[in-house]
Amino acid sequence: MTKDQCFYLGHIVSKFSFKGELQIKLDTDEPELYENLESIFVDYRNKLIPFFVEKSNLQKSNLLRVKLEEVDEEADADDLLKRDVYLPLADLPKLGPDQFYYHEIIGFKAVDEVHGGIGAIKFVNDQSMQALFFIDFNGREIIIPVHDKFIQKIDKEEKVIYFKTPEGLIDMYLED
Structure with a gap:
C-alpha cells in the first residue's frame, strides 16, 4: 500500500x-x-x-x-x-453529489461565472487556516478559497467545478 x-x-x-x-x-x-x-x-x-x-x-x-x-x-x-x-x-465514507474529497478533484477543470475556463485544479492546500484551491491557468497560479459561497456546482462526471468568485479575485491573478 x-x-x-x-x-x-x-x-x-x-x-x-x-x-x-x-x-x-x-x-x-x-x-x-x-x-x-x-x-x-x-x-x-x-x-x-x-x-x-x-x-x-x-x-x-x-x-x-x-x-x-x-x-x-x-x-x-x-x-x-x-x-x-x-x-x-x-475506507472513505461516500459523499453526496455536491461534496468532494480534496484528492478526487485534482485535475478538475475550473470554470468561473465571469471569466469562463480558468484552468485545472493542481492541488488543495488544507494546511492553512483557510483551505485553498490552487489552479493552473497557462502557467499562472490562481488561488481561490475553498468556500461553499464560491462553489456554484460540481460536475463529477464531467470533472468540472463551477465558481462564482468575488469581483476582482480572478483579475488579480491575470494582471501583469
Whole structure:
C-alpha cells in the first residue's frame, strides 16, 4: 500500500499507558466513523506499515485511543510516537453529489461565472487556516478559497467545478 492509495487519518500524539496504548489525533469532522477500525497504516520511515487494531476507544472529540497488535510495551509505543496514520481510500465514507474529497478533484477543470475556463485544479492546500484551491491557468497560479459561497456546482462526471468568485479575485491573478 502506498500513500497515493491512502488518505491521511491523523497523527500519533501520545502514549496512553505502559501497555503500549497510543492516542491518535484524528483529522476528520466525523471522528465517530473511525472508532472501530480493524487496521491502520503507520508511516514509519517513509513506508506504510500495517497494524491490526486490538481495541479502540474515542476520547474527547477527536482523540482515538488504540491498542495495536504487537505493540505491548512502552518502548514499542515510543517508536511510533509522532508518526502519521493512514487508511485506504476505499475506507472513505461516500459523499453526496455536491461534496468532494480534496484528492478526487485534482485535475478538475475550473470554470468561473465571469471569466469562463480558468484552468485545472493542481492541488488543495488544507494546511492553512483557510483551505485553498490552487489552479493552473497557462502557467499562472490562481488561488481561490475553498468556500461553499464560491462553489456554484460540481460536475463529477464531467470533472468540472463551477465558481462564482468575488469581483476582482480572478483579475488579480491575470494582471501583469
